Amino acid sequence: MTHYLMAVMGAPVTADDFYGYGSKEEMEQSFAETGAFNDQLKADGQWVFAGGLAPIDKTTVVDGQGASPVVTDGPFLETKEHIGGFWVIDVPDLETAQALAATASKACRGVIEVRPFDGLA
Protein backbone atom coordinates (compact mmCIF):
# COMPACT_ATOMS: atom_id res chain seq x y z
CA MET A 1 0.00 0.00 0.00
CA THR A 2 1.16 3.52 -0.75
CA HIS A 3 0.17 6.86 0.70
CA TYR A 4 -0.72 9.54 -1.84
CA LEU A 5 -1.28 13.24 -1.40
CA MET A 6 -4.27 14.50 -3.40
CA ALA A 7 -3.87 18.28 -3.44
CA VAL A 8 -6.69 20.47 -4.75
CA MET A 9 -5.20 23.21 -6.90
CA GLY A 10 -6.97 26.48 -7.61
CA ALA A 11 -6.94 30.26 -7.78
CA PRO A 12 -7.38 32.20 -4.52
CA VAL A 13 -11.05 32.43 -3.50
CA THR A 14 -13.09 34.81 -1.36
CA ALA A 15 -16.48 34.77 0.32
CA ASP A 16 -17.77 37.17 -2.39
CA ASP A 17 -18.21 34.44 -5.00
CA PHE A 18 -19.03 31.73 -2.49
CA TYR A 19 -15.37 30.61 -2.33
CA GLY A 20 -15.17 30.04 -6.03
CA TYR A 21 -18.36 27.96 -6.24
CA GLY A 22 -20.39 30.76 -7.84
CA SER A 23 -23.58 30.27 -5.82
CA LYS A 24 -24.70 29.13 -2.41
CA GLU A 25 -26.53 26.13 -3.86
CA GLU A 26 -23.52 25.02 -5.86
CA MET A 27 -21.29 25.38 -2.80
CA GLU A 28 -23.63 23.31 -0.64
CA GLN A 29 -23.97 20.70 -3.35
CA SER A 30 -20.18 20.41 -3.61
CA PHE A 31 -19.84 20.13 0.18
CA ALA A 32 -22.42 17.35 0.21
CA GLU A 33 -20.64 15.43 -2.61
CA THR A 34 -17.25 15.88 -0.94
CA GLY A 35 -18.72 14.68 2.37
CA ALA A 36 -20.10 11.56 0.67
CA PHE A 37 -16.72 10.94 -0.97
CA ASN A 38 -14.99 11.22 2.42
CA ASP A 39 -17.44 8.77 3.99
CA GLN A 40 -16.73 6.28 1.21
CA LEU A 41 -12.94 6.64 1.71
CA LYS A 42 -13.40 5.87 5.41
CA ALA A 43 -15.70 2.94 4.72
CA ASP A 44 -13.16 1.49 2.26
CA GLY A 45 -10.25 1.93 4.66
CA GLN A 46 -8.46 4.36 2.31
CA TRP A 47 -8.80 7.47 4.46
CA VAL A 48 -5.74 8.85 6.26
CA PHE A 49 -6.40 12.57 6.61
CA ALA A 50 -8.07 15.43 4.75
CA GLY A 51 -8.77 19.09 5.26
CA GLY A 52 -9.42 22.42 3.60
CA LEU A 53 -6.81 25.15 3.99
CA ALA A 54 -7.40 28.77 5.00
CA PRO A 55 -7.03 31.34 2.18
CA ILE A 56 -3.53 31.92 0.83
CA ASP A 57 -3.20 35.38 2.44
CA LYS A 58 -3.08 33.69 5.83
CA THR A 59 0.25 32.05 4.90
CA THR A 60 3.51 32.72 6.74
CA VAL A 61 6.96 31.65 5.56
CA VAL A 62 9.56 30.63 8.14
CA ASP A 63 13.21 29.97 7.35
CA GLY A 64 15.01 28.55 10.35
CA GLN A 65 18.18 27.47 8.54
CA GLY A 66 20.20 30.56 9.54
CA ALA A 67 21.43 31.71 12.95
CA SER A 68 18.02 33.10 13.80
CA PRO A 69 14.73 32.25 12.09
CA VAL A 70 13.51 34.61 9.37
CA VAL A 71 9.75 35.02 9.24
CA THR A 72 8.05 36.63 6.25
CA ASP A 73 4.54 37.11 4.97
CA GLY A 74 3.73 34.26 2.55
CA PRO A 75 3.18 32.54 0.29
CA PHE A 76 6.66 31.20 -0.51
CA LEU A 77 5.98 31.18 -4.25
CA GLU A 78 3.90 33.88 -5.90
CA THR A 79 1.81 31.78 -8.25
CA LYS A 80 -1.70 32.13 -9.61
CA GLU A 81 -2.84 28.81 -8.21
CA HIS A 82 -2.28 27.26 -4.82
CA ILE A 83 -3.20 24.23 -2.78
CA GLY A 84 -6.68 24.86 -1.39
CA GLY A 85 -6.98 21.64 0.55
CA PHE A 86 -5.83 18.06 0.44
CA TRP A 87 -6.41 14.43 1.18
CA VAL A 88 -3.91 11.81 2.23
CA ILE A 89 -5.08 8.38 1.13
CA ASP A 90 -3.67 4.87 1.47
CA VAL A 91 -4.23 2.70 -1.64
CA PRO A 92 -2.44 -0.08 -3.59
CA ASP A 93 -1.29 1.85 -6.66
CA LEU A 94 -1.45 4.99 -8.81
CA GLU A 95 -4.43 3.82 -10.83
CA THR A 96 -6.52 3.45 -7.69
CA ALA A 97 -5.36 6.88 -6.56
CA GLN A 98 -6.14 8.34 -9.99
CA ALA A 99 -9.66 6.93 -9.96
CA LEU A 100 -10.30 8.39 -6.49
CA ALA A 101 -8.79 11.71 -7.56
CA ALA A 102 -11.20 11.83 -10.50
CA THR A 103 -14.18 11.41 -8.14
CA ALA A 104 -12.72 13.88 -5.64
CA SER A 105 -12.06 16.43 -8.38
CA LYS A 106 -15.67 16.25 -9.52
CA ALA A 107 -16.97 16.52 -5.96
CA CYS A 108 -14.82 19.49 -4.89
CA ARG A 109 -14.91 21.27 -8.30
CA GLY A 110 -11.14 21.52 -8.64
CA VAL A 111 -8.06 20.11 -10.35
CA ILE A 112 -6.17 17.61 -8.21
CA GLU A 113 -2.46 16.91 -8.12
CA VAL A 114 -1.68 13.33 -7.10
CA ARG A 115 1.72 12.67 -5.56
CA PRO A 116 3.02 9.59 -3.75
CA PHE A 117 4.71 9.79 -0.36
CA ASP A 118 8.28 8.55 -0.40
CA GLY A 119 8.30 7.71 3.27
CA LEU A 120 6.16 8.05 6.35
CA ALA A 121 7.30 9.28 9.75
Next chain:
Amino acid sequence: MSDTTTATAAIERIFRDEYGRVVASLVRRFGDIDTAEEAASEALVTALEKWPESGVPPNPGGWLTTAAGNKAIDRIRRDKVRDAKHEAAEMIHDDTPHETTGVIADDRLRLVFTCCHPALAPEARIALTLRLLGGLTVAEIASAFLVQETTMAQRITRAKAKIKGAKIPYRVPEPEDLPARVGTVLAVLLLIFNEGYLSTGDGEPIRAELTDEAIRLARTLHELLPTDLEATGLLAMLLLTEARRGARVRGGELVPLADQDRGGWDRDLIREGHALVRQCLAADRPGRYQVLAAINAVHTDAPTAAATDWSQVVALYDQLVRIDPSPIVALNRAVAIAELDGPEVALAEVDRLPLESYHAWHATRAELLRRLGRSADAAAAYDAALAVCDNTAERAYLTRRRTQLSPKCESSSPEV
Protein backbone atom coordinates in the same frame (compact mmCIF):
# COMPACT_ATOMS: atom_id res chain seq x y z
CA MET B 1 32.85 -11.35 -41.04
CA SER B 2 34.38 -14.10 -38.93
CA ASP B 3 32.24 -16.97 -37.65
CA THR B 4 32.37 -15.54 -34.11
CA THR B 5 31.10 -12.12 -35.22
CA THR B 6 28.35 -13.74 -37.29
CA ALA B 7 27.33 -15.88 -34.32
CA THR B 8 27.38 -12.88 -31.99
CA ALA B 9 25.28 -10.80 -34.39
CA ALA B 10 22.77 -13.67 -34.77
CA ILE B 11 22.47 -14.08 -30.99
CA GLU B 12 22.06 -10.34 -30.49
CA ARG B 13 19.32 -10.34 -33.12
CA ILE B 14 17.48 -13.14 -31.30
CA PHE B 15 17.98 -11.33 -28.00
CA ARG B 16 16.44 -8.19 -29.42
CA ASP B 17 13.47 -10.07 -30.87
CA GLU B 18 12.87 -11.85 -27.58
CA TYR B 19 13.69 -8.90 -25.31
CA GLY B 20 10.08 -7.73 -24.85
CA ARG B 21 8.87 -11.20 -23.88
CA VAL B 22 11.78 -11.84 -21.51
CA VAL B 23 11.60 -8.48 -19.76
CA ALA B 24 7.80 -8.47 -19.53
CA SER B 25 7.80 -11.89 -17.94
CA LEU B 26 10.49 -10.89 -15.44
CA VAL B 27 8.73 -7.63 -14.58
CA ARG B 28 5.60 -9.57 -13.70
CA ARG B 29 7.55 -12.07 -11.69
CA PHE B 30 9.86 -9.72 -9.81
CA GLY B 31 7.75 -6.56 -9.89
CA ASP B 32 10.68 -4.36 -10.86
CA ILE B 33 11.87 -3.11 -14.25
CA ASP B 34 15.52 -2.59 -13.29
CA THR B 35 15.81 -6.11 -11.89
CA ALA B 36 14.25 -7.45 -15.10
CA GLU B 37 16.57 -5.50 -17.39
CA GLU B 38 19.73 -6.38 -15.47
CA ALA B 39 18.82 -10.05 -15.40
CA ALA B 40 18.04 -10.01 -19.14
CA SER B 41 21.47 -8.51 -19.92
CA GLU B 42 23.18 -11.11 -17.76
CA ALA B 43 21.28 -13.83 -19.62
CA LEU B 44 22.55 -12.40 -22.92
CA VAL B 45 26.14 -12.64 -21.66
CA THR B 46 25.55 -16.31 -20.80
CA ALA B 47 23.94 -16.96 -24.20
CA LEU B 48 26.91 -15.38 -25.97
CA GLU B 49 29.19 -17.74 -24.05
CA LYS B 50 27.17 -20.92 -24.49
CA TRP B 51 25.23 -20.79 -27.76
CA PRO B 52 28.20 -20.68 -30.16
CA GLU B 53 29.24 -24.07 -28.68
CA SER B 54 25.89 -25.71 -27.95
CA GLY B 55 23.87 -24.12 -30.77
CA VAL B 56 20.78 -21.94 -30.40
CA PRO B 57 18.20 -23.74 -28.23
CA PRO B 58 14.85 -24.66 -29.86
CA ASN B 59 12.96 -22.06 -27.79
CA PRO B 60 15.47 -19.23 -27.35
CA GLY B 61 12.90 -16.93 -25.69
CA GLY B 62 12.09 -19.58 -23.09
CA TRP B 63 15.79 -20.28 -22.56
CA LEU B 64 16.57 -16.58 -22.06
CA THR B 65 13.60 -16.13 -19.71
CA THR B 66 14.67 -19.10 -17.58
CA ALA B 67 18.32 -18.01 -17.55
CA ALA B 68 17.39 -14.42 -16.71
CA GLY B 69 15.01 -15.61 -13.98
CA ASN B 70 17.83 -17.60 -12.42
CA LYS B 71 20.14 -14.58 -12.63
CA ALA B 72 17.53 -12.43 -10.91
CA ILE B 73 17.06 -15.02 -8.15
CA ASP B 74 20.85 -15.22 -7.65
CA ARG B 75 20.98 -11.47 -7.34
CA ILE B 76 18.07 -11.34 -4.91
CA ARG B 77 19.71 -14.09 -2.79
CA ARG B 78 22.99 -12.16 -2.74
CA ASP B 79 21.16 -8.97 -1.77
CA LYS B 80 19.18 -10.86 0.81
CA VAL B 81 22.34 -12.09 2.49
CA ARG B 82 23.63 -8.52 2.51
CA ASP B 83 20.36 -7.06 3.65
CA ALA B 84 18.10 -9.18 5.80
CA LYS B 85 15.21 -6.75 5.34
CA HIS B 86 14.97 -7.47 1.62
CA GLU B 87 11.42 -8.39 0.84
CA ALA B 88 11.75 -9.93 -2.60
CA ALA B 89 12.26 -13.45 -1.28
CA GLU B 90 8.62 -14.43 -1.66
CA MET B 91 8.78 -13.73 -5.37
CA ILE B 92 11.46 -16.34 -5.97
CA HIS B 93 9.15 -19.26 -6.65
CA ASP B 94 7.41 -19.16 -9.98
CA ASP B 95 5.77 -22.13 -11.64
CA THR B 96 4.71 -20.33 -14.81
CA PRO B 97 5.83 -22.41 -17.79
CA HIS B 98 8.17 -20.49 -20.05
CA GLU B 99 6.11 -20.73 -23.20
CA THR B 100 6.02 -18.08 -25.87
CA THR B 101 2.24 -17.84 -25.73
CA GLY B 102 -0.42 -17.44 -23.06
CA VAL B 103 0.77 -15.78 -19.91
CA ILE B 104 3.88 -14.35 -21.53
CA ALA B 105 1.84 -12.68 -24.24
CA ASP B 106 -0.26 -11.17 -21.46
CA ASP B 107 2.92 -10.02 -19.75
CA ARG B 108 3.89 -7.96 -22.77
CA LEU B 109 0.40 -6.51 -22.91
CA ARG B 110 0.64 -5.56 -19.23
CA LEU B 111 4.00 -3.93 -19.79
CA VAL B 112 2.92 -1.95 -22.86
CA PHE B 113 0.10 -0.42 -20.81
CA THR B 114 2.62 0.51 -18.13
CA CYS B 115 5.04 2.02 -20.66
CA CYS B 116 2.23 4.04 -22.29
CA HIS B 117 0.57 5.08 -19.03
CA PRO B 118 -1.00 8.55 -19.23
CA ALA B 119 0.79 9.51 -15.98
CA LEU B 120 4.10 9.41 -17.93
CA ALA B 121 5.26 12.23 -20.22
CA PRO B 122 4.47 11.43 -23.89
CA GLU B 123 8.15 11.38 -24.98
CA ALA B 124 8.93 9.08 -22.06
CA ARG B 125 6.16 6.69 -23.18
CA ILE B 126 7.73 6.41 -26.62
CA ALA B 127 11.24 5.87 -25.26
CA LEU B 128 10.18 3.29 -22.67
CA THR B 129 8.09 1.35 -25.19
CA LEU B 130 11.02 1.15 -27.62
CA ARG B 131 13.43 0.21 -24.84
CA LEU B 132 11.39 -2.40 -22.94
CA LEU B 133 9.12 -3.87 -25.61
CA GLY B 134 11.20 -3.19 -28.70
CA GLY B 135 14.55 -4.09 -27.16
CA LEU B 136 16.26 -1.06 -28.76
CA THR B 137 19.30 0.20 -26.90
CA VAL B 138 19.28 3.64 -25.30
CA ALA B 139 21.88 4.71 -27.89
CA GLU B 140 19.62 3.56 -30.76
CA ILE B 141 16.58 5.39 -29.36
CA ALA B 142 18.66 8.52 -28.75
CA SER B 143 19.97 8.55 -32.32
CA ALA B 144 16.51 7.88 -33.76
CA PHE B 145 15.13 10.91 -31.93
CA LEU B 146 18.28 12.99 -32.41
CA VAL B 147 18.90 13.62 -28.75
CA GLN B 148 22.07 12.95 -26.80
CA GLU B 149 22.39 9.50 -25.32
CA THR B 150 22.71 10.95 -21.79
CA THR B 151 19.47 12.92 -22.29
CA MET B 152 17.62 9.81 -23.47
CA ALA B 153 19.10 7.74 -20.64
CA GLN B 154 17.86 10.35 -18.16
CA ARG B 155 14.42 10.40 -19.71
CA ILE B 156 14.13 6.62 -19.43
CA THR B 157 15.56 6.55 -15.90
CA ARG B 158 13.14 9.25 -14.78
CA ALA B 159 10.17 7.39 -16.27
CA LYS B 160 11.21 4.13 -14.59
CA ALA B 161 11.64 5.96 -11.29
CA LYS B 162 8.14 7.40 -11.63
CA ILE B 163 6.67 3.96 -12.35
CA LYS B 164 8.35 2.67 -9.21
CA GLY B 165 7.84 5.71 -6.96
CA ALA B 166 4.26 6.52 -7.94
CA LYS B 167 3.43 2.79 -8.20
CA ILE B 168 2.10 2.73 -11.74
CA PRO B 169 0.79 -0.84 -11.83
CA TYR B 170 1.75 -3.60 -14.30
CA ARG B 171 -1.66 -4.63 -15.45
CA VAL B 172 -4.10 -4.56 -18.29
CA PRO B 173 -6.70 -1.84 -17.54
CA GLU B 174 -10.23 -2.69 -16.49
CA PRO B 175 -12.61 -3.26 -19.45
CA GLU B 176 -14.32 0.12 -18.94
CA ASP B 177 -10.96 1.94 -19.16
CA LEU B 178 -9.58 -0.21 -21.98
CA PRO B 179 -10.65 1.81 -25.06
CA ALA B 180 -9.07 5.03 -23.77
CA ARG B 181 -5.93 3.25 -22.62
CA VAL B 182 -5.55 1.31 -25.87
CA GLY B 183 -5.91 4.69 -27.57
CA THR B 184 -2.86 5.97 -25.67
CA VAL B 185 -0.85 2.91 -26.73
CA LEU B 186 -1.91 3.26 -30.37
CA ALA B 187 -0.97 6.96 -30.31
CA VAL B 188 2.52 6.02 -29.07
CA LEU B 189 2.93 3.41 -31.84
CA LEU B 190 1.79 5.90 -34.48
CA LEU B 191 4.25 8.53 -33.21
CA ILE B 192 7.07 5.99 -33.39
CA PHE B 193 6.05 5.07 -36.94
CA ASN B 194 5.68 8.69 -38.07
CA GLU B 195 9.07 9.66 -36.71
CA GLY B 196 10.51 6.82 -38.76
CA TYR B 197 8.44 7.58 -41.85
CA LEU B 198 9.07 11.32 -42.00
CA SER B 199 12.12 11.81 -39.84
CA THR B 200 13.05 15.20 -38.52
CA GLY B 201 16.60 16.51 -38.77
CA ASP B 202 19.41 16.23 -41.27
CA GLY B 203 19.88 12.47 -41.26
CA GLU B 204 18.14 9.77 -43.25
CA PRO B 205 14.66 10.83 -44.45
CA ILE B 206 13.24 7.42 -43.48
CA ARG B 207 14.37 5.51 -40.39
CA ALA B 208 13.41 1.92 -41.02
CA GLU B 209 14.37 0.82 -37.50
CA LEU B 210 11.48 2.95 -36.18
CA THR B 211 8.88 2.06 -38.81
CA ASP B 212 9.75 -1.64 -38.49
CA GLU B 213 9.52 -1.51 -34.71
CA ALA B 214 6.18 0.32 -34.76
CA ILE B 215 4.77 -2.32 -37.10
CA ARG B 216 6.16 -5.15 -35.00
CA LEU B 217 4.58 -3.68 -31.85
CA ALA B 218 1.29 -2.99 -33.67
CA ARG B 219 1.29 -6.63 -34.81
CA THR B 220 1.86 -7.76 -31.23
CA LEU B 221 -0.94 -5.55 -29.95
CA HIS B 222 -3.32 -6.81 -32.64
CA GLU B 223 -2.34 -10.39 -31.83
CA LEU B 224 -2.97 -9.78 -28.11
CA LEU B 225 -6.21 -7.80 -28.60
CA PRO B 226 -7.67 -9.36 -31.76
CA THR B 227 -11.16 -7.96 -31.13
CA ASP B 228 -10.01 -4.35 -30.69
CA LEU B 229 -10.91 -2.84 -34.05
CA GLU B 230 -8.84 0.29 -33.54
CA ALA B 231 -5.75 -1.85 -32.96
CA THR B 232 -6.64 -3.71 -36.17
CA GLY B 233 -7.13 -0.38 -37.93
CA LEU B 234 -3.78 1.00 -36.82
CA LEU B 235 -1.93 -2.12 -37.98
CA ALA B 236 -3.70 -1.94 -41.36
CA MET B 237 -2.89 1.74 -41.71
CA LEU B 238 0.79 1.19 -40.89
CA LEU B 239 1.06 -1.75 -43.32
CA LEU B 240 -0.57 0.17 -46.16
CA THR B 241 1.69 3.15 -45.56
CA GLU B 242 4.78 0.98 -45.22
CA ALA B 243 3.87 -0.76 -48.49
CA ARG B 244 4.62 2.47 -50.35
CA ARG B 245 7.96 3.12 -48.66
CA GLY B 246 10.17 1.92 -51.51
CA ALA B 247 8.48 4.31 -53.97
CA ARG B 248 8.32 7.26 -51.64
CA VAL B 249 11.85 8.64 -51.89
CA ARG B 250 13.82 8.82 -55.16
CA GLY B 251 17.30 10.33 -55.32
CA GLY B 252 16.94 11.80 -51.85
CA GLU B 253 13.70 13.53 -52.82
CA LEU B 254 10.19 12.86 -51.56
CA VAL B 255 7.85 11.55 -54.27
CA PRO B 256 4.20 12.52 -53.69
CA LEU B 257 1.55 9.80 -53.87
CA ALA B 258 0.36 10.80 -57.35
CA ASP B 259 3.87 10.51 -58.85
CA GLN B 260 4.92 7.27 -57.17
CA ASP B 261 5.81 4.21 -59.22
CA ARG B 262 3.00 1.92 -58.11
CA GLY B 263 4.91 -1.10 -59.38
CA GLY B 264 7.35 -0.44 -56.53
CA TRP B 265 4.66 -0.89 -53.87
CA ASP B 266 4.82 -3.99 -51.71
CA ARG B 267 1.87 -6.14 -52.83
CA ASP B 268 2.10 -8.55 -49.87
CA LEU B 269 1.77 -5.75 -47.34
CA ILE B 270 -1.11 -4.26 -49.35
CA ARG B 271 -2.94 -7.61 -49.42
CA GLU B 272 -2.46 -8.01 -45.66
CA GLY B 273 -3.61 -4.43 -44.99
CA HIS B 274 -6.68 -4.76 -47.22
CA ALA B 275 -7.72 -7.97 -45.44
CA LEU B 276 -7.54 -6.15 -42.08
CA VAL B 277 -9.56 -3.21 -43.45
CA ARG B 278 -12.22 -5.67 -44.65
CA GLN B 279 -12.41 -7.09 -41.11
CA CYS B 280 -13.00 -3.58 -39.77
CA LEU B 281 -15.64 -2.79 -42.39
CA ALA B 282 -17.47 -6.04 -41.60
CA ALA B 283 -17.57 -5.16 -37.88
CA ASP B 284 -18.99 -1.71 -38.76
CA ARG B 285 -17.83 0.15 -35.63
CA PRO B 286 -15.60 2.77 -37.24
CA GLY B 287 -12.94 4.63 -35.31
CA ARG B 288 -10.14 7.02 -36.17
CA TYR B 289 -7.49 4.46 -37.14
CA GLN B 290 -9.94 2.26 -39.00
CA VAL B 291 -11.03 5.18 -41.17
CA LEU B 292 -7.41 6.20 -41.80
CA ALA B 293 -6.71 2.61 -42.82
CA ALA B 294 -9.72 2.63 -45.15
CA ILE B 295 -8.44 5.83 -46.81
CA ASN B 296 -5.08 4.17 -47.35
CA ALA B 297 -6.89 1.14 -48.74
CA VAL B 298 -8.62 3.29 -51.38
CA HIS B 299 -5.26 4.73 -52.44
CA THR B 300 -3.49 1.38 -52.58
CA ASP B 301 -6.43 -0.12 -54.47
CA ALA B 302 -6.07 2.31 -57.40
CA PRO B 303 -3.88 0.98 -60.26
CA THR B 304 -3.00 4.58 -61.23
CA ALA B 305 -3.27 7.91 -59.44
CA ALA B 306 -5.93 9.01 -61.95
CA ALA B 307 -8.01 5.93 -61.12
CA THR B 308 -8.28 6.91 -57.44
CA ASP B 309 -11.86 6.89 -56.15
CA TRP B 310 -11.73 10.44 -54.76
CA SER B 311 -15.41 10.58 -53.84
CA GLN B 312 -14.80 7.56 -51.61
CA VAL B 313 -11.74 9.27 -50.09
CA VAL B 314 -13.74 12.44 -49.38
CA ALA B 315 -16.60 10.41 -47.88
CA LEU B 316 -14.11 8.70 -45.55
CA TYR B 317 -12.59 12.05 -44.57
CA ASP B 318 -16.10 13.34 -43.83
CA GLN B 319 -16.49 10.40 -41.48
CA LEU B 320 -13.07 11.11 -39.93
CA VAL B 321 -13.91 14.79 -39.37
CA ARG B 322 -16.90 13.67 -37.28
CA ILE B 323 -14.63 11.47 -35.13
CA ASP B 324 -11.67 13.85 -35.01
CA PRO B 325 -12.55 17.47 -35.89
CA SER B 326 -8.90 18.60 -35.85
CA PRO B 327 -7.54 21.08 -38.42
CA ILE B 328 -4.97 18.52 -39.61
CA VAL B 329 -7.76 16.13 -40.61
CA ALA B 330 -9.52 19.04 -42.34
CA LEU B 331 -6.29 19.80 -44.23
CA ASN B 332 -6.02 16.23 -45.52
CA ARG B 333 -9.69 16.31 -46.47
CA ALA B 334 -9.06 19.50 -48.47
CA VAL B 335 -6.37 17.71 -50.49
CA ALA B 336 -8.99 15.15 -51.53
CA ILE B 337 -11.52 17.94 -52.19
CA ALA B 338 -9.03 19.48 -54.65
CA GLU B 339 -9.20 16.30 -56.72
CA LEU B 340 -12.97 16.14 -56.57
CA ASP B 341 -14.11 19.81 -56.67
CA GLY B 342 -10.98 21.59 -57.92
CA PRO B 343 -8.17 23.61 -56.33
CA GLU B 344 -10.21 26.77 -55.76
CA VAL B 345 -12.73 25.09 -53.45
CA ALA B 346 -9.89 23.29 -51.67
CA LEU B 347 -7.86 26.47 -51.19
CA ALA B 348 -10.82 28.21 -49.55
CA GLU B 349 -11.02 25.30 -47.09
CA VAL B 350 -7.27 25.30 -46.43
CA ASP B 351 -7.08 29.07 -45.86
CA ARG B 352 -9.54 28.80 -42.99
CA LEU B 353 -7.32 26.42 -41.00
CA PRO B 354 -5.13 27.69 -38.14
CA LEU B 355 -2.03 25.70 -39.13
CA GLU B 356 0.58 28.36 -39.89
CA SER B 357 3.36 26.54 -38.06
CA TYR B 358 2.69 23.25 -39.89
CA HIS B 359 4.83 22.65 -42.99
CA ALA B 360 2.16 20.53 -44.72
CA TRP B 361 -0.31 23.43 -44.56
CA HIS B 362 2.09 25.70 -46.44
CA ALA B 363 3.07 22.91 -48.86
CA THR B 364 -0.61 22.16 -49.60
CA ARG B 365 -1.35 25.85 -50.20
CA ALA B 366 1.70 26.08 -52.47
CA GLU B 367 0.52 23.16 -54.63
CA LEU B 368 -3.04 24.52 -54.85
CA LEU B 369 -1.80 28.03 -55.72
CA ARG B 370 0.45 26.55 -58.39
CA ARG B 371 -2.51 24.74 -59.91
CA LEU B 372 -4.48 27.99 -59.90
CA GLY B 373 -1.59 29.67 -61.79
CA ARG B 374 -0.84 32.03 -58.90
CA SER B 375 2.91 31.50 -59.09
CA ALA B 376 3.99 34.43 -56.91
CA ASP B 377 1.72 33.34 -54.07
CA ALA B 378 2.81 29.74 -54.60
CA ALA B 379 6.48 30.72 -54.34
CA ALA B 380 5.81 32.52 -51.06
CA ALA B 381 3.96 29.46 -49.76
CA TYR B 382 6.86 27.14 -50.76
CA ASP B 383 9.23 29.46 -48.89
CA ALA B 384 7.00 29.36 -45.82
CA ALA B 385 6.85 25.54 -46.03
CA LEU B 386 10.63 25.27 -46.35
CA ALA B 387 11.07 27.54 -43.34
CA VAL B 388 9.24 25.08 -41.07
CA CYS B 389 9.95 21.71 -42.77
CA ASP B 390 12.76 19.62 -41.26
CA ASN B 391 12.71 16.43 -43.30
CA THR B 392 15.56 16.29 -45.85
CA ALA B 393 13.62 14.48 -48.61
CA GLU B 394 10.61 16.74 -48.30
CA ARG B 395 12.84 19.83 -48.37
CA ALA B 396 14.46 18.57 -51.57
CA TYR B 397 11.02 18.06 -53.15
CA LEU B 398 9.68 21.47 -52.08
CA THR B 399 12.85 23.23 -53.25
CA ARG B 400 12.57 21.69 -56.73
CA ARG B 401 8.85 22.43 -57.00
CA ARG B 402 9.53 26.04 -56.10
CA THR B 403 12.19 26.44 -58.80
CA GLN B 404 9.81 24.91 -61.38
CA LEU B 405 7.21 27.65 -60.98
CA SER B 406 6.49 29.62 -64.15
CA PRO B 407 9.24 32.28 -64.35
CA LYS B 408 6.90 34.79 -66.01
CA CYS B 409 4.63 34.92 -63.03
CA GLU B 410 7.58 34.65 -60.68
CA SER B 411 8.90 38.00 -61.89
CA SER B 412 5.73 39.65 -60.64
CA SER B 413 6.43 38.49 -57.12
CA PRO B 414 7.47 41.28 -54.79
CA GLU B 415 11.22 41.12 -54.32
CA VAL B 416 12.32 41.22 -50.72
